[in-house]
Amino acid sequence: MRAGSRVQVALLPALLGLSAAAWFATSQLADPGMRVGILTGAADAAVPDTPMTIELPFAIALFITTWTVMMVAMMFPAVAPVVITFDRWAQTKARPRSVTATFILGYLAVWSLIGLAAYALVVILQMLVPAGDPTAQRVGGALLVVAGIYELTPLKEISLRHCRSPLGIVMQHADLLVDGHRGPFHVGLLHGAYCVVCCWALMLVLVLLGMMNLAWMGAVAALIFAEKVLPGGALVSRVVGIALIAAGIVLATGLL
Numbered sequence: 001m002r003a004g005s006r007v008q009v010a011l012l013p014a015l016l017g018l019s020a021a022a023w024f025a026t027s028q029l030a031d032p033g034m035r036v037g038i039l040t041g042a043a044d045a046a047v048p049d050t051p052m053t054i055e056l057p058f059a060i061a062l063f064i065t066t067w068t069v070m071m072v073a074m075m076f077p078a079v080a081p082v083v084i085t086f087d088r089w090a091q092t093k094a095r096p097r098s099v100t101a102t103f104i105l106g107y108l109a110v111w112s113l114i115g116l117a118a119y120a121l122v123v124i125l126q127m128l129v130p131a132g133d134p135t136a137q138r139v140g141g142a143l144l145v146v147a148g149i150y151e152l153t154p155l156k157e158i159s160l161r162h163c164r165s166p167l168g169i170v171m172q173h174a175d176l177l178v179d180g181h182r183g184p185f186h187v188g189l190l191h192g193a194y195c196v197v198c199c200w201a202l203m204l205v206l207v208l209l210g211m212m213n214l215a216w217m218g219a220v221a222a223l224i225f226a227e228k229v230l231p232g233g234a235l236v237s238r239v240v241g242i243a244l245i246a247a248g249i250v251l252a253t254g255l256l
Helices: 003-029 053-092 098-128 136-151 154-163 166-172 182-209 214-228 233-252
Strands: none
Touching: 003 053, 003 214, 053 098, 053 166, 053 182, 053 214, 098 182, 136 154, 136 182, 136 233, 154 182, 154 214, 154 233, 182 214, 182 233, 214 233
16 A cells, blocks of 8 residues: 555544544643533633733633644544545645645634634623523523524525535635645635634534533534534534524523
């Protein structure tokens, strides 16, 4: 077997191995407060308390680092078909193996930036809905309805269709991919942006439940994988959307 073929055979196990390592790392890095959300009894520790300005950059950096590791854990299985397709294309064009890593870095860069939005959301929720606030269930329920409605929108359908077409991604951006390492990084950014548009509602649900709780992470990661990789992914999205709307209405109206 040629060296290039051996590397391609090893690529999927490598991606899944990195995902598994990231799951373990997340379990070690996550503060206990990061394992709960406003729907599961959020504690004040969900974001480190940093009254001194000098501590805030460190708190944000720690959060973003943990968030990015979490993205590796959750997203690598679902993005593996795209990465493998990209790598195969790169080899047919005699591109260096490093361009695949560059593509992945571009993808992760987008999710790392989204970590800032996640941090801000958690801070805002803590300010508006302090620990023990009786309105937490209603606020969380309303946000579940928002997430569920988005799952049924054309924008979700378009972004999901993009994510479910690995070969289409490569062919659509073939002109960029030949541009050294900058092109693959750019395409990684673009695919990451599509992935965010596709998955932000599910990540919102995770924040509400406990964004670094391994059980909830596993449930949301399984949904993302089913939507993006398994047959009938669009149907999964619609079923999830309807379920989120129903659960949100129950919680927001206090029927539970």
